[in-house]
Amino acid sequence: MAVVTPRVFVSHLSGSAVFDPNGDPVGRLRDLVALLRVGARPPRLLGLVVEVISRRRIFVPMTRVTGIESGQIVITGVINMRRFEQRTSETLVLGELLDRRVRLVETDEEATVLDIGITRLPARRDWEIEKVFVRKGKGRGGALRRKGETLTVEWSAVTGFSLEEHGQGAESLLATFEQLRPADLAGVLHHLSAKRRGEVAAALDDARLADVLEELPEDDQLEIIGKLKDERVADVLEAMDPDDAADLLSELPDEDKERLLDLMRPEEAADVRRLMSYEERTAGGLMTTEPIVLRPDATVADALARVRDPDLSPALAAQVYVCRPPDETPTGKYLGLVHFQRLLRDPPFTLVSSIVDTDLPPLPPDTALTEVTSYLAAYNMVAAPVVDESGALLGAVTVDDVLDHLLPDDWRESELPAGGPAGLTGAGSRAEAPDGR
Template sequence: MSKIFVARLLGLDVFDPLGDRLGRLRDVVVVSRGPKRPAACVGLVVEVPGKRRVFVPMTRIQSMEANQVICNGLVNMRRFQQRGQEILVVAEMFDRMITFVDGSGRGVIEDVGLTQTRRGDWEINEYYVQRGEPTANILGLRSRRRHKILVSWDEVSHGAQTEPQSADTFVAAHDEMKPADFADALHEMNEKRRLEIAAHLQDERLADVLQELPDREQVEILSALGLERAADVLEEMDPDDAADLLAEVSEETKHQLLDLMNEEEAKDVRRLLAYPEGTAGSVMTPVPVILTPESTVAEALASVRLEELSPALASTVYVVRPPLETPTGRYLGQVHIQALLRAAPPEPLGDILDTELEPMSDLANISEVVRHLATYNLTSVGVTNKEGRLVGAITVDDVLDHILPDDWRSQD
């Protein structure tokens, strides 16, 4: 019989029979067969180019070794979505608390061993376990005794008392993952697991991740949070993304959440919601970088260095007459970051203004904005109202979500 541990498979290249690389192995899918039979391994989750994760059934696996995995036949490139009784070994079993059947205590799963049976099927055969309960050290961080053992499948209880992998363990293990990639991982989970993980994220982290999920899953998670926590998360989101999300909930819920939000944060969101859908005003960012013509290049460079600014927003400084909060005084022009880098630090922005590029009307159709950005090779453009006051700016990422298909995040 062949045997291999899942942790050794992670990150391995997966090849087709011709030697072409399909992608990298990210997880293993097993299906429970009840408490009396080992869970059967039914396939692998492979990350293909474009960071999409697909399912490769074990019937397509030609060989699975410690240095590579080779598959045969055609692989369905549809995005993987967890179903029914499927369990992701890394995402759901690693760090799961288990109980030993001999009554000797409990332990934590650190790795899972797979064995190929005489029939050629793969199933869970062993666990690499760290004995003992998690304990807290003097810093309050989880730690465990170092007594690690290898136990066979039948030495572990698989009854109802088996605990799932804690959500905080998953969150901590993926702390460095980019929001878009974390959102992809959530998208692949079943609804119950997705809500468990979302509930354990900090408000700011959850806000960043929510913005990357399909509308249906955004509403699903927001609804499960409860009104007060949902309002806190909305405050952490970019106003345009918060407005887009609120547009998907009922009128009653929308008004309840807006009333619970911080007054300043809610004001920006209310302004965006007041615009007709599909207009520049409905998708703009109401807080771009705004300065006066008397402000210096040095001040402008300091303003665009702020960590919370996206690269697209940081690429342009909009110059207006006071007041500087949107809707501002009269819009005068813009200064691109390249112009700032070429100018002397003490030079006033009024001397290097680009006044030739016209701003967009807040009532312009999104398609007009897209054409404008493409025509002039811009990453952002100012948005003004009929009085010529700056009310916001539209960046490339603001319009991409609106010109791509509604389900682009979950497309195969």
Template sequence: MAGTPRVFVAQLAGLPVFGPGGESIGKVKDIVAALRLDRRPPRVLGIVVELPTRRPIFVPMLRVTSLESHAVALSTGSVSLRRFEQRRTEVLVIGQLIDKKVRIATTASAATVIDAGMERTRTRDWIVNRLAVRERTGRLSRRSPVQLLNWTDVRGTDLTDLSDNTTLGTQQLLASFEGIRAADAATVLRDLPPARRYEVADALDDDRLADVIEELPEEDQKDLLAHLDEARAADILEAMDPDDAADLLAELPSGVQERLLELMEPEESEPVRRLLQYSFDTAGGLMTPEPIVLTPDATVAEALARVRSPDLTPALASMVFICRPPQATPTGRYLGAVHTQRLLREPPFDLVAGVIDKDMARMSADASLAEVTRFFAAYNLVCAPVVDDEEHLLGAVTVDDVLDHLLPDNWRELGLGDMPTRARTSPRMKEAGRA
């Protein structure tokens, strides 16, 4: 897109809009941005163009080829001529944000939004990342100078203080959850009042709620699970990764733990029961029982197809484990592993048996957290096999699970700026004699 890398939206109001052939389409009426549930700058969705008939229509930002000080140009492609209707999860930057009363975060001073700056990112999205504000002094004879602040330095907009916005219903909150990472959704869910938190949890589908619960601190996990009826709690545990489900169940009273395991489908509860046999600070307690496992007669193409699964984390997708049947853990005899990077260099119809890394080290299930950490540091891996004494693959440990146990227990509640420079020893490690 041509034009200035940063644009102030007040300058766009009323500008003429031209089509790809130079024909006049209308004029800019407003800018539409998406409400966010975290404090990051909102993404610009498009512009509202007022046609000569005075009908307002929505034009996506993908159709905008240039934003200049004198005009806006559109690319070829179809645009809906339906009358624009604002959604509850959207904000009109000119009509609703400019002239809004806000607070400056650093000084808590009252201010008024004078303008908003939007900028294009490396991903080619536009975001509203700057606000021009004027501090309100209460003195009619004197006007404060305009300050240009980062979006995160301003409080009081519906976008950043959404957790306090009681006018948004549950459905609007759910719509705002779309497109954000589970970790970000978990942060928002944790900040909601308990009643709203439970409403949102009840309305989320099982898979999405499971993803969010995995990102919550331990106490919040237990609180949400206790809120759900036991049948749905069991469904959520089934949707979670087995190692995360085992970690959560290990924190519950034994009676509750057993009832939930009984309510789970046997094929889902069996790997969780196996993980519960291991201490949380061992390779067995850290591992996932569902790595990518193939037999030696599989082709490189088959291995790459498994690696491409969107359900895999990048760490699990970095390696394919080759074993004799059965392929479900605990597998038949473990033969070795193939790195995804190696698969990319081989002909697709070659067998994986020919590219196995047979010399790669493996861990035992009782390896301590300190041993697992040294293993990853020594071999520069992000995923590693866990094998028993009879050479059966039990699962795989990924580096993200190791970090999860090395960081302080409350790391999910801390902002990046609040994170200590050296991880503290968690209370659970102290209890295990690892202070």
């Protein structure tokens, strides 16, 4: 009986769960590592880049892979838990091959790579790139022309992979990561080359890029916005949470900061300027200016409708703030807050003014970070109101913003404290691991 050799397209593998032989989760696939070879020989797959529970990215040799299917990957053996570092001879399949412009050997037409097909060699545990799924036609400005014919060809039927490409698009790569949370997509961008990171960031829409920037280390943020036009940067800053936009702008020279603020919508810029007027490690410097604000005559039903907003963070959705008009911060007189749990217990027609919690004292904007931390811990809160001397609500400090300032500056680049899966940690360096590399 003939042996059927499986073929898998890598876009279907992105983010797939990786399991050990017992069915215990190891992590998720973030990329594949290939070795390009001379001539038309198909590249050999060296291994997988797997993000384990601690957010560390490790290298798993293909010789450890016992099964690959859409949705899951099974590995075996002792895995070296040393952090993956790409070598100069290596190519990341998802990060560097997708969206590459190539030429079809037979017709000399230009095409763009949409996907890569990999296959396991018969009677061996080696894998190689076998097929390339392309769309004919030249991309314009990094985007793909939708009307171009698509086809799947052998690796040897295209040329152009060996050269570094300038102005490579990112549409196909982004499609493979469409379902990632902003923090996970930020992790993907952080591990790409600076060139590729800029190309992917430029291809994201403003809202998605804003979410991702909020999760990136400061150096990556500055690098990315430094490659964008000022008008685009201003649009992205408007889409960011005001406190995050203020933090980012505070790292820029005064001249650049003012130029970008002038390009922003006046009302958006006003919120950011106000936040930048406070000391960084105070309640005013930490707060967001966009909490849920309701008038006293609003009902529980009104409050729950606001809380359901999917764009709200869990911390901001945990409570609503009852204030007299105006509703935008700085508001009229702050009356108190209503916790989400209380909203669930009372009838929809109940006025929020009748169930407002007035016992919790608000924070002045000059409250130091240590006091804000103690306040949240003492009252078991995930957010706290910030009120000025006149009694107007200025904003709310959330626990995630407090943690951002309590953790080390490089915490986004660090691994989580959780260790890797039991039984998979191998001693020694990658050079010592029997990975055949």
